[in-house]
Amino acid sequence: MPGVAIKDLARHYGGVAAVDGLSLDVKPGELVALLGPSGCGKTTTLRLVAGFLKPESGEIWVGDRCLSSPSAVVPPERRRMAMIFQSYALWPHMTVAQNVAYGLRFKRGLPRAEREKKVGEILRVVQLAGYEARYPGELSGGQQQRVAVARALVVEPEILLLDEPLSNLDANLREEMRFEIRRLHEEFAITTLYVTHDQGEAMVISDRIAVLERGRVAQIGTADELFHQPRTRFVAEFIGKTNLVDGMAVKPDAIAHGPLTFRVASDTLVPGAHVALSIRPHHIELVAPNAPKEDGVNILQGSIERASFLGETVDYQVAVKDSDLVVRVAAPAVARLRPGGLVGLRIPRAACVVLAEG
Amino acid sequence: MSVSTHRRASGATLRGRLEGVDRSLPVWVATALAIVALMALPLAWLGYMSVGAEQGTTFGHYREVFRDEALRKALWHTLVLAFWTGLVSVALGAPLAWLTARTNVPGKKLIRALVMASFVTPPFLGAFAWVMLAGPNAGLLNRMWRDLTGATDPLLDIFTMSGLVFVVTMYTFPYVYIMLANTLALIASDLEDAAAIHGAGRLGVALTITLPLVAPAIVSGFILAVLQALALFGSPAILALPAGFHTITTQVWSFFHFPPKVEQAAAVSIPLLLATALLLLMQKRLLGRRGYATVGGKGGQRRTIALGIWRYPALAAVFVVMAGSIFLPYAVLAKAAFARAWAQPLTWSNVTLANFTFTLFEYSSTKAAILNTVELGLATATMGAGLAALLSYVTNRRLVVGHQLVAFLALAPVVIPGVVLAVALFIAYTRPPFVLYGTLAILFVAYLTKEMPVGYAQSDATFRSIPPDLEEAGRILGAGRLRVLRDVTAPLARSGIIAAWCFIFIGVIRELSASIILFTPNTRVMSVVIFDLKEEGQFGAIAVLGLAMLAMTFATVSVVQAALGRDVLGVKE
Numbered sequence: 001m002p003g004v005a006i007k008d009l010a011r012h013y014g015g016v017a018a019v020d021g022l023s024l025d026v027k028p029g030e031l032v033a034l035l036g037p038s039g040c041g042k043t044t045t046l047r048l049v050a051g052f053l054k055p056e057s058g059e060i061w062v063g064d065r066c067l068s069s070p071s072a073v074v075p076p077e078r079r080r081m082a083m084i085f086q087s088y089a090l091w092p093h094m095t096v097a098q099n100v101a102y103g104l105r106f107k108r109g110l111p112r113a114e115r116e117k118k119v120g121e122i123l124r125v126v127q128l129a130g131y132e133a134r135y136p137g138e139l140s141g142g143q144q145q146r147v148a149v150a151r152a153l154v155v156e157p158e159i160l161l162l163d164e165p166l167s168n169l170d171a172n173l174r175e176e177m178r179f180e181i182r183r184l185h186e187e188f189a190i191t192t193l194y195v196t197h198d199q200g201e202a203m204v205i206s207d208r209i210a211v212l213e214r215g216r217v218a219q220i221g222t223a224d225e226l227f228h229q230p231r232t233r234f235v236a237e238f239i240g241k242t243n244l245v246d247g248m249a250v251k252p253d254a255i256a257h258g259p260l261t262f263r264v265a266s267d268t269l270v271p272g273a274h275v276a277l278s279i280r281p282h283h284i285e286l287v288a289p290n291a292p293k294e295d296g297v298n299i300l301q302g303s304i305e306r307a308s309f310l311g312e313t314v315d316y317q318v319a320v321k322d323s324d325l326v327v328r329v330a331a332p333a334v335a336r337l338r339p340g341g342l343v344g345l346r347i348p349r350a351a352c353v354v355l356a357e358g
Numbered sequence: 359m360s361v362s363t364h365r366r367a368s369g370a371t372l373r374g375r376l377e378g379v380d381r382s383l384p385v386w387v388a389t390a391l392a393i394v395a396l397m398a399l400p401l402a403w404l405g406y407m408s409v410g411a412e413q414g415t416t417f418g419h420y421r422e423v424f425r426d427e428a429l430r431k432a433l434w435h436t437l438v439l440a441f442w443t444g445l446v447s448v449a450l451g452a453p454l455a456w457l458t459a460r461t462n463v464p465g466k467k468l469i470r471a472l473v474m475a476s477f478v479t480p481p482f483l484g485a486f487a488w489v490m491l492a493g494p495n496a497g498l499l500n501r502m503w504r505d506l507t508g509a510t511d512p513l514l515d516i517f518t519m520s521g522l523v524f525v526v527t528m529y530t531f532p533y534v535y536i537m538l539a540n541t542l543a544l545i546a547s548d549l550e551d552a553a554a555i556h557g558a559g560r561l562g563v564a565l566t567i568t569l570p571l572v573a574p575a576i577v578s579g580f581i582l583a584v585l586q587a588l589a590l591f592g593s594p595a596i597l598a599l600p601a602g603f604h605t606i607t608t609q610v611w612s613f614f615h616f617p618p619k620v621e622q623a624a625a626v627s628i629p630l631l632l633a634t635a636l637l638l639l640m641q642k643r644l645l646g647r648r649g650y651a652t653v654g655g656k657g658g659q660r661r662t663i664a665l666g667i668w669r670y671p672a673l674a675a676v677f678v679v680m681a682g683s684i685f686l687p688y689a690v691l692a693k694a695a696f697a698r699a700w701a702q703p704l705t706w707s708n709v710t711l712a713n714f715t716f717t718l719f720e721y722s723s724t725k726a727a728i729l730n731t732v733e734l735g736l737a738t739a740t741m742g743a744g745l746a747a748l749l750s751y752v753t754n755r756r757l758v759v760g761h762q763l764v765a766f767l768a769l770a771p772v773v774i775p776g777v778v779l780a781v782a783l784f785i786a787y788t789r790p791p792f793v794l795y796g797t798l799a800i801l802f803v804a805y806l807t808k809e810m811p812v813g814y815a816q817s818d819a820t821f822r823s824i825p826p827d828l829e830e831a832g833r834i835l836g837a838g839r840l841r842v843l844r845d846v847t848a849p850l851a852r853s854g855i856i857a858a859w860c861f862i863f864i865g866v867i868r869e870l871s872a873s874i875i876l877f878t879p880n881t882r883v884m885s886v887v888i889f890d891l892k893e894e895g896q897f898g899a900i901a902v903l904g905l906a907m908l909a910m911t912f913a914t915v916s917v918v919q920a921a922l923g924r925d926v927l928g929v930k931e
Contacts, residue, residue: 050834076833077841089831093849102845106836155835 002063002158003028003191004049009058010215011044018044020215022058031185031192032220033202036212037238042195045212046161049193050083051076062159077106082152083161086168088144090136096123096147097132103155122154125184142173149181153188160192166201178204199239211235227280231356236278243284243327245277245352253349258323262298264352276355281330283351286316286337287344298352300345302327304337318345382839386757389748390764396807397767399792400782404631407785408624419625429626432604439523439594439605440587446527447583450679451534452576459542461663463672472676476683477532478911480868481525482592482885483904487687488525489596490694490897492516496701498690517601526593528683530586534579541575547661574644581641585634589775591871592885596892606630607871610777614875620785627778635773688908694901713898718906724899727887728906734798734883735866735910738805743859745806746813747820747851751843754821755829768814771807776871779808784875796878804872809862816861820854821847853921860918864911 004026011019019041026032034042047053049060051073060068067074082103090099097119104115123129126146136144145165152160165181166174182205185192196202202209203223210220211234219226219235230236233244245262247255249269255262255277264277291299302318305326314336316329327345337343409415423429457463458470491499492514503513515521545568553567554560594605604612606626613623665672677685694700698710717724746768752758753765771779783804787794794800824847832842870885877886884903891900 050830052830052833075838076830077836077838079834081834083831083834085827085831087825087827089825089827091828091831091846091850102832102837103835151831151835161834 001028001189001191002065003030004159004193005059005061006045006049007059007061009045009048009060010056011048011053012056013044017215019048019055022212022216024210024217024220026191026193028191029189030207031182031194031205033194033196033206033209034212035196035199035202035209035238037197040212041215042197042212043163044215046083046163046193046195049159050081050161051079079159080157081159081161082155082157083163084148084152084165086164088136088148088165088168090144090147090151092136094135095132096128096134096136096139099136099147100151100154103151107155118154119150122150125153125187126150141169142177145169145177149184153184153190157190160190162192162194164196166196167198174201181205209239211238229353230278233276233278233355236353236355241281241328241330243277243279243281243325245279245325247275247277249273249275255354257325260300260320260323260325262347262352263296263349264354265350266354269354278353278355279327279347279351281315281328282313283348284327284329285346286318286329286331287346289342289344291344291346294346296349298345298347298349300347302343302345304339304341304343306339307337309333309336318343320345382843383757385748385840386752389745389752390758390760392745393749393764393767393810396803396810397770400779400786400807403786404624404627404778404782407621408628410621419621423622423625428604429609432606432609435519435598435603436588436605436607438519439526440584442523443526443530443587444580444584446523447531447534448576448580450527451531451579451583452538454531454676454679455535455538455542457672457676459539460661461665461672462669463665463676464669465673469673469676469680472680472684473532473535474915475912476529476680477536478864478915479529479683479687480592480870480885480904480907480911481529481590482596482870482888483691483907484529484683484687485525485593485596486888486892486897486900486904487690488516488521490690490700491686492521498701499686501701517597519598519601519603522593522597522601524682525597526587526590527583528687530583531679531683533582533586534576537575537579537582538572541572545571578641578644581637581644585637588630588634588637589777589871591777591874592889595874595889607775607777610781611874614784620781623781624785627775627781630775631773631778634775638773691901691904694897695905697898700897700901713902717899717902721899723882724884724887724891724903727882727884728903730798730801730881731867731884732910734801734805735863737802738809738866739859739863741802742806742809742813742862743817743855746810746858746862747817747855750814750818750821751847754818755826765814765818769811771809772811774808776808776869777875779804780872780875783807783872795876796881798881800876801873801881801883804876805862805866805869808869808872809865812861812865813858816858817851817855820851820858823854824850853923856921857918860914860921864914867907867910 004024006022006024009019009022010017022041022045024032024045034045036042044053048055048068051068054073055068055070057070059066062079065074067079091102094102100122101115101119104110104118107115119132120129123132126149128143128146128150131139131143131147136147139147145168148165162181166177169177178201185205194202194205196205206223208220208222209226211218211226213232213234219231221229223239226235226239230239230242236242236244245255245257247257247262249271250256250261251271252269253263253267255264255269255275262277269275287299289301293299301321303321304316305319306317308315310333312333313330314333316331316337317326318329319326329345408419409417454469454473458466463469489497491497492512494500494512494515494517497512497514497516499514500512503509516525549571550563550567553563558566589607591607591611595608595611598605599608610623610626610630613619613626690700693704695713696710697704697708698712699708702708718728719725749764749768753761753768758764774782783800784795786792787800787803794803828846828850829839829842832846833839837845868885869883870889873883873886874889877883882890884907888900888903891897891903
């Protein structure tokens with residue numbers, strides 16, 4: 001089973017660079033999510049990989065085959081891929097069985113009986129046995145989605161492409177289908193690119209996530225890595241909520257923001273450099289005002305501006321004393337503090353992640 | 359050994375190179391070139407001929423035609439005809455559209471069917487019918503008037519400018535109706551309710567909300583009606599010539615009387631072409647500008663306005679209009695078809711089927727014309743629907759460089775009045791490289807060109823409604839572009855293409871203004887024969903041919919309705 005290598009890909013759309021020097025390696029059998037806001041180039045990237053678009057520069061390789069380059073693009077039908085579309089793109093004039101069997105028509109030397117057997121098997125896998133003779137218009141949204149999945153999997157593609165396949169489902173079904181798609185990936189282990197703008201979806205489904213920003217990969221890594229070691233402001237803000245603090249390095253392991261000093265999770269800073277910190281709301285602990293100093297822990301003073309009860313946690317906005325900072329804190333909902341109250345903020349050094357690219 | 363290795367290696371690279379080539383490309387390029395050739399050749403000849411001289415170029419032909427007193431008069435008559443036709447069409451079409459779209463007038467389905475019937479009735483048939491109804495001497499209505507009142511003067515004289523405007527309007531107001539009915543159907547009542555809740559009274563709502571929203575549709579319907587009147591040949595030829603005046607189209611036609619003055623015809627045609635283009639551009643601008651997206655807002659309920667005691671009077675008023683376009687003309691045609699003498703009362707001794715047997719079986723020129731028309735209709739509709747489908751596929755999926763030009767060319771004939779097109783084709787195909795004049799082929803080319811916009815617009819709408827990802831899903835699973843076209847696109851587009859076929863067929867069998875210039879004694883079609891029979895006073899044969907034409911038209915219309923699941927008025931333009 002081959003992987004996918006995307007090298008320095010670029011493609012403009014109406015004068016705007018949709019994909020702009022994007023490079024990405026997907027290992028054999030890996031599921032990588034392309035995650036980003038609308039307009040970040042994720043769908044264009046997927047369509048370039050599928051061969052629907054021709055790149056202006058860069059190359060796309062699958063194993064040892066160069067499928068796309070500015071001089072030649074192997075047409076989609078000869079790329080040995082399958083794709084699941086946002087709209088599902090089921091053919092309304094074909095039955096479920098005909099839809100699913102379509103790709104098998106192009107497998108030379110596959111006997112008819114074998115074809116029917118494969119269709120039956122895959123429909124069982126997606127729990128649609130018995131629906132063979134239905135037309136797509138007679139199915140629910142979730143069932144249509146399963147047909148699209150079956151149609152893509154039955155051809156045993158080298159590469160599977162998914163373009164926001166869950167965005168047309170209602171919230172409950174979407175949650176359920178996330179696990180379903182992950183289960184199918186574990187069963188079939190097809191090299192997969194998965195486009196989504198939903199970070200929760202990306203985190204559940206993928207082995208690694210590539211966060212795209214303005215046509216490039218801002219950062220690629222596991223969900224854990226992206227969450228705990230974001231490299232850029234964009235990634236830190238896009239994956240989960242965070243507090244960003246701008247400052248200047250004063251020591252190899254500390255930065256200053258006005259009169260405040262933060263000890264940070266790094267000891268290689270160059271004093272005088274401008275740096276930014278990302279501090280996750282749930283890494284900040286609310287303590288009593290004037291709590292004692294501890295080694296390796298930042299203690300700040302502040303007053304509560306707003307408290308929003310969210311069920312399991314309370315979301316506090318705390319104005320930090322002697323500064324313009326207002327930080328968000330996610331605290332357990334056991335003790336409720338009121339707006340106007342004075343609090344201490346306990347921020348462990350390890351929670352202050354220095355962003356590599358400010 | 360080394361040779362065979364070498365051969366295998368080069369074979370592999372060749373296959374590798376072919377892997378990157380879209381094998382369907384030649385089809386798309388050929389399609390695009392076909393439309394370019396179809397359009398460019400005649401239009402280039404037309405322009406060239408209008409400025410051509412023995413040596414070099416000249417504006418002499420233009421000077422000559424526009425200094426000609428008779429031509430200036432014809433121009434003036436054309437403008438009068440077009441303007442009044444536009445105005446009266448709005449005066450009839452707009453209230454009708456409002457009645458069926460927004461009120462509880464009874465018999466809405468019937469009204470729509472009657473408007474549709476006026477829309478597809480060939481205007482020159484209507485003109486003939488009105489000659490029989492309101493000719494100053496023999497016209498049936500005038501005879502009844504004389505019998506009733508004892509007067510000696512006729513009540514109506516159809517051979518006048520107002521008579522001409524009346525008859526043309528009877529078959530032109532549906533353009534206004536279509537524009538407006540489709541717009542009104544999109545304006546949700548909540549837009550009006552929103553104005554009411556903010557304090558506008560009933561009249562205020564109508565003046566500040568409804569009217570501005572439909573104004574572009576009304577003006578654009580007016581322009582379409584004016585365009586129809588400008589391009590019309592049959593009705594002016596039947597009504598204006600006996601009245602002793604010309605319009606531009608009949609004037610162009612008269613240039614082809616022996617000896618043909620082709621250069622003058624070309625010099626008159628070019629300004630007519632430009633005027634048409636300008637008007638259509640205005641119409642597009644008008645419709646394109648204001649946010650029609652708001653008109654298309656979803657979830658809009660449309661409230662029905664109760665007419666109260668005015669329901670039946672309104673219906674009666676509609677029937678009066680329909681009497682002018684349908685009831686009376688159809689009745690007089692039917693009478694003429696079954697009567698020995700059309701002007702005499704329909705008594706038992708006057709009833710006969712002789713007109714039918716004579717026209718359909720005995721008279722060789724009508725028989726040949728019917729066969730020619732059917733043959734041309736089938737050929738043009740089949741070729742035209744096929745070409746239109748390919749063209750609109752090319753433009754929708756952007757398959758060739760310059761696909762915008764392809765779309766432009768496919769729609770361009772809209773601005774070419776039939777006589778102008780005929781002049782251009784006459785020039786282009788009476789000389790090498792393509793000598794088609796005197797054959798059915800030149801009529802085929804004329805019809806194909808003239809009907810291309812209708813076919814293109816219909817199939818464009820069809821392909822627009824098929825999302826490209828349905829095709830892409832097939833591609834990625836292993837089907838080539840042509841294979842996807844066969845397996846996915848064609849089945850989904852089928853009913854739309856059938857409709858395009860029918861629209862072209864209807865357009866071809868009624869075509870007169872280009873045929874009248876391009877026919878030769880061996881290539882006469884039904885419309886031309888009807889026109890000629892008038893000179894011979896053969897009203898019975900005219901009526902039979904006319905009814906045959908209507909029968910074919912309505913049969914085709916019913917195919918469209920079955921294919922599209924809605925009536926033909928649902929389409930704009």
